[in-house]
Amino acid sequence: MSAKHATTSTPILPTLTERWSPRAFDTDHALPENALLSAFEAARWSPSASNTQPWRFIVARRGSESFAKIEATLAGFNSQWAGAASALVVNLAVVENDNGEPQRWAEYDLGQAVAHLSVQAHSEGLYVHQMGGFDAAKISESFALSDKLRPVSVMTIGKLGLPEQLAEPLKEREIAPRSRMVVHDLIVVND
């Protein structure tokens, strides 16, 4: 079993056990268009408050102008490794509806859609790594986004590369076991 597999007290779906967020991506890999489409189909069918579907995406394949624009907004370590991925995607929350009313669950629902997307992608042998470290204002400006669309995260999608591609300390993190709090500490009331 890979050090990256989740350790659970009871079995869960293999896709959920095996999913993790790598930094080493295969620089020769191009995304099959069908795998990209099925990932967004998974996002599309996730649940949302009153079916508002408050998720939009900027999809940029490696080599495109948009990819370079997104890569230029990445902060710190992210700018060192994310460029190897087959695509960079900006995850946007629709924070206001067409009547100008705030959509309270836009970010929460966007998180769900990205989760469904990453589960689907993983089931097709692709890896997703989400990042919060990027300049959201610069994304909004570069892509002339409406104020209704809030960039919440950027993610890489691609095929797994080799830890050796990475410099330290990222190489060490790439092979370290994953860790989480114990499940009982997540449940504050159990009745």
Place this chain on the structure above:
Amino acid sequence: MSAKHATTSTPILPTLTERWSPRAFDTDHALPENALLSAFEAARWSPSASNTQPWRFIVARRGSESFAKIEATLAGFNSQWAGAASALVVNLAVVENDNGEPQRWAEYDLGQAVAHLSVQAHSEGLYVHQMGGFDAAKISESFALSDKLRPVSVMTIGKLGLPEQLAEPLKEREIAPRSRMVVHDLIVVND
């Protein structure tokens, strides 16, 4: 194929196609403890910003004191159907860390954890229905929650019941086909 199955332009994981949010739950069903545990294991292993894991849960089985307290906070139609479920769970975002700093992606990451949980639950024959319509302040008060824990949604978990249990207009909604925007409208830039 059920009217509730997602219609996709390319196949996706059956669990994602078949998952939906019912209102009719089996009032005789008690949750197997192992299924409940595996659902929370799935939540536990979902990704989060810098592995902050900003998700906590109030778990209340039908018949418990906590179940009644949560049910009393539900708004509108939710109060009519949710009591039939085997459990009510309050999904809490940890919006502040131990140093008093805000956790920017707490709600987004909570959404991901709940998504992983619902995918796992569905794979074990359970259904989840998330609700935004509840009194968050009343939840905080009833359970004496710290200000760091923000109630974002309440969900039912249980076994599917029959549409006939529901009064109109809920009965009609229970059998109506699910709908979503077309996938291409979700992608605002495709490069």
